[in-house]
């Protein structure tokens with residue numbers, strides 16, 4: 001198994017090797033990330049990447065097929081715009097985790113800071129802890145499952161993404177409302193929890209989504225903008 | 226009968242017919258006016274500058290016989306595959322969604338025939354434009370609609386859009402009429418909704434983050450692809466300096482006359498700096514950092530002809546970019562559709578309700594029947610012709626100024642017709658050696 005020690009080797013060598021890995025389902029280990037930015041970005045082909053420590057900005061950015069595990073915490077923009085594959089962070093994640101993600105699964109075992117899932121476009125996010133304010137802002141599609149609490153203005157200006165929160169929601173953002181949990185939603189939560197390898201009872205979650213009142217400009221809603 | 230003479234009916238300069246009609250429109254609808262295009266008000270512009278030409282102390286080059294090079298390399302600061310353009314005129318980013326697929330294809334065809342690049346826009350990359358563009362710049366916008374690593378890798382350059390001249394500080398807007406199933410699919414949005422996309426990037430704020438973001442994009446593309454940063458004309462000295470500090474290869478600077486697909490009229494007309502006022506501060510920033518000509522400057526906003534190109538280059542730009550003019554070359558606002566424009570309550574030359582998607586010329590629409598009016602091959606040829614004319618015009622001027630390369634044009638070749646233009650362009654008022662703002666007053 002190739003081992004990249006970022007204390008010794010440049011980041012470019014790591015990412016270039018990951019891009020060249022050519023779908024052979026290889027395994028890579030990254031040592032001493034020490035908060036480095038852009039670790040394992042743009043991974044196109046299936047492979048497993050284990051990062052042994054905390055990472056900085058944009059770890060797993062635009063991931064397409066990698067199975068990336070971070071044995072530590074992650075800085076801002078974790079797995080931004082990810083397309084597929086899986087990114088798992090054992091610690092906490094900073095702001096904008098999963099921003100604009102299109103597909104795949106992002107698991108944050110700890111908590112995520114503000115704007116988790118901002119502009120979500122199809123990615124699924126499971127957070128073991130809580131999420132900060134303005135999470136799922138303008139989230140278009142995809143799903144978020146949060147075992148802890150959500151901060152202020154959850155789902156502000158949300159489109160068609162679905163949010164499930166087990167704990168409390170400090171406040172809902174503009175045009176985000178609580179919606180009834182039906183069987184299909186409990187099944188969806190169960191699937192996502194299982195995929196994330198996290199045990200919880202789907203019946204304990206509440207669902208939030210769009211009231212769809214901002215989809216067309218209406219002068220009578222102008223004070224909501 | 227009262228015989229007191231009456232004064233002639235007099236309309237107010239402040240409350241002119243347009244203003245009155247806008248007040249009535251606002252009162253009737255309760256929503257601001259949205260339109261396409263750029264600022265329509267008169268602002269100091271390239272027309273207020275003149276070239277001096279050759280004289281006893283400067284000798285000219287022979288037109289048609291002596292070479293005047295037009296090519297330019299963009300993005301050789303960090304990228305291993307910089308872009309080599311045959312002419313210093315590029316096609317600006319205009320989204321599929323705001324434009325039809327046919328129009329995007331025509332832009333690609335025209336640009337490629339002329340040896341230059343075209344640019345995607347808010348909404349992602351289409352096969353039409355990738356397939357027909359030899360050099361395609363892929364925009365990285367706050368909305369990230371359609372953003373994906375596959376297109377990133379097949380782009381010839383990446384342009385991080387921070388702002389546009391028509392609306393510095395504003396986000397994207399594409400109203401329901403244009404959110405067709407294909408556009409909706411590319412943007413992951415429900416069909417037919419009014420789309421008001423973000424004005425800030427979702428995963429970074431400020432120049433320190435931008436540097437890290439650029440680093441990420443370089444890592445994803447293995448440091449091959451040039452990275453541009455596009456800013457609207459706002460604080461050009463600082464914006465350019467910060468873009469350079471953040472690691473940009475190229476800075477694209479768009480003044481307030483720059484077109485937009487759809488923005489509030491009040492935004493278009495009242496926010497941002499005229500193109501003319503942007504260039505010198507931007508060049509100054511590059512010079513102060515020792516980066517002029519190392520980080521290239523591309524200027525846009527109201528470029529219409531070869532004289533505008535030559536003037537922008539003389540003020541220190543490395544290339545220019547065109548949006549509106551390219552659309553006109555394709556056929557936008559053409560008098561041949563006068564009857565259709567009349568049906569829309571307007572006239573050729575004034576049509577700007579691009580957001581409604583009913584463009585008679587088939588350019589700013591997603592309506593298949595209207596879009597079919599534009600023949601991409603013929604429109605592409607018109608654009609190529611127009612680009613060639615602009616280039617020839619710029620060369621004509623450059624040769625007259627004794628320059629064997631367009632990029633050798635310099636501020637010394639210029640004078641200004643008005644005090645305002647002299648101050649903004651930092652060239653002397655015609656017939657004087659006075660540059661307002663220099664030398665104490």
Ligand SMILES: Cc1cc2nc3c(=O)[nH]c(=O)nc-3n(C[C@H](O)[C@H](O)[C@H](O)COP(=O)(O)O)c2cc1C
Pocket residue numbers: 261262263317318319320323324345346347348364386388389390455479482483484485486525526527528546547548549550589
């Ligand atoms: C129809 C249309 C769509 C545009 N879409 C975008 C866009 O998606 N992204 C962007 O950065 N600029 C966009 N622009 C602005 C252009 O990239 C460019 O800055 C401007 O058109 C240049 O000024 P000019 O129109 O006077 O040549 C658009 C402009 C037009 C006319």
